[in-house]
Amino acid sequence: MITLTNLQKTYPSRGAGAPVQALSDIDLTVARGEIFGIIGRSGAGKSTLLRTINLLESPTSGSVQVDGVEITALSARELRDTRHSIGMIFQHFNLLSSRTVFDNVALPLELAGVDKATIRQTVEPLLDLVGLADKRDRYPAELSGGQKQRVGIARALASKPKVLLSDEATSALDPETTTQILHLLADINRRLGLTIVLITHEIGVIKEICHKVAVMEAGRIIEQGPVFDIFAHPSHPTTRSFIDPVINRGIPDGLRARLSPTPQPGSNPVLRITFTGEKATSPVISAISRKLNLDLNIWHGQIDEIQGAPFGTLVVEALGDATAVEAAISLLHVNHLGVEVLGHAVPANH
Numbered sequence: 001m002i003t004l005t006n007l008q009k010t011y012p013s014r015g016a017g018a019p020v021q022a023l024s025d026i027d028l029t030v031a032r033g034e035i036f037g038i039i040g041r042s043g044a045g046k047s048t049l050l051r052t053i054n055l056l057e058s059p060t061s062g063s064v065q066v067d068g069v070e071i072t073a074l075s076a077r078e079l080r081d082t083r084h085s086i087g088m089i090f091q092h093f094n095l096l097s098s099r100t101v102f103d104n105v106a107l108p109l110e111l112a113g114v115d116k117a118t119i120r121q122t123v124e125p126l127l128d129l130v131g132l133a134d135k136r137d138r139y140p141a142e143l144s145g146g147q148k149q150r151v152g153i154a155r156a157l158a159s160k161p162k163v164l165l166s167d168e169a170t171s172a173l174d175p176e177t178t179t180q181i182l183h184l185l186a187d188i189n190r191r192l193g194l195t196i197v198l199i200t201h202e203i204g205v206i207k208e209i210c211h212k213v214a215v216m217e218a219g220r221i222i223e224q225g226p227v228f229d230i231f232a233h234p235s236h237p238t239t240r241s242f243i244d245p246v247i248n249r250g251i252p253d254g255l256r257a258r259l260s261p262t263p264q265p266g267s268n269p270v271l272r273i274t275f276t277g278e279k280a281t282s283p284v285i286s287a288i289s290r291k292l293n294l295d296l297n298i299w300h301g302q303i304d305e306i307q308g309a310p311f312g313t314l315v316v317e318a319l320g321d322a323t324a325v326e327a328a329i330s331l332l333h334v335n336h337l338g339v340e341v342l343g344h345a346v347p348a349n350h
């Protein structure tokens with residue numbers, strides 16, 4: 001549905017400042033009906049990237065295809081038409097304070113010259129969809145943040161877009177309202193088959209509703225793929241720093257102090273075992289422990305759920321001779337469990 005190829009964006013220098021390379025070598029494909037999340041810290045280039053998809057920002061070079069159309073090659077008029085098929089929602093909602101809820105949602109249709117009866121037939125079901133039918137004649141000042149974002153979503157859907165771009169749409173909302181808005185977006189994605197591209201700096205947003213994720217840093221995509229795979233096996237340190245707080249792959253500080261990077265007299269290896277999908281619920285680990293007569297002292301464990309699939313992490317100290325530990329590691333691999341040696345546990349009184 002959306003293909004960005006070799007995209008570059010340089011903002012020209014302001015005054016004496018140097019030009020800013022905001023996007024470098026961006027290649028990204030969003031499939032139809034997918035919720036694709038882009039995460040990165042402030043200044044990573046997320047907004048610039050999102051805004052190239054509807055050409056609010058033109059790339060310095062590279063290609064932007066939406067639904068098979070190269071939009072960088074369109075005339076101003078063709079671009080206006082194409083933009084109707086790309087809705088957008090914003091962090092600060094961007095509602096008109098002098099218009100009621102109904103009239104805010106109706107605005108894009110009025111601007112497109114749609115007749116009143118059709119506007120009514122379009123807007124009313126949308127207000128139902130976002131749960132605001134009873135607020136149709138209220139003004140934005142009378143609404144909560146979550147309700148304002150519902151108006152923003154209904155307005156973005158009014159021109160029946162194929163793609164919805166979400167620019168930090170939940171960043172101004174409290175956690176509970178954030179969850180409600182994310183569930184609404186997921187519901188709209190399912191019901192209407194709408195492709196959604198969202199940017200966020202909150203990993204919880206990615207975990208909650210996205211199918212795919214791209215992680216950005218300094219204008220580049222440093223890692224991308226299905227959310228489950230990236231959460232299960234993050235390969236870049238920045239990705240890990242986003243994921244660790246929500247997946248808690250870590251170990252308690254007191255135990256971390258006992259970890260040495262190299263074996264010490266009397267130390268035991270500490271393994272982080274990750275198991276995904278159906279393996280998360282099968283008793284592979286106890287079977288290996290029995291088979292090899294290897295005691296596993298559990299330091300930390302957690303089972304989480306990402307995109308409806310179980311994902312578990314277990315940190316264990318392996319109390320056995322080196323051969324048994326080696327054999328356990330290969331058996332874990334054979335059983336398609338992730339395993340890494342975090343270090344060597346020095347005895348507590350060492």
Ligand SMILES: Nc1ncnc2c1ncn2[C@@H]1O[C@H](COP(=O)(O)OP(=O)(O)OP(=O)(O)O)[C@@H](O)[C@H]1O
Pocket residue numbers: 011012020021022040041042043044045046047048049201
């Ligand atoms: N209009 C502009 N002119 C010059 N530089 C810009 C412009 N807009 C953005 N930048 C710069 O480009 C880089 C990427 O900015 P961008 O807003 O895309 O990042 P972001 O990841 O969305 O950040 P945030 O989360 O803070 O919005 C930053 O260094 C920013 O200062």
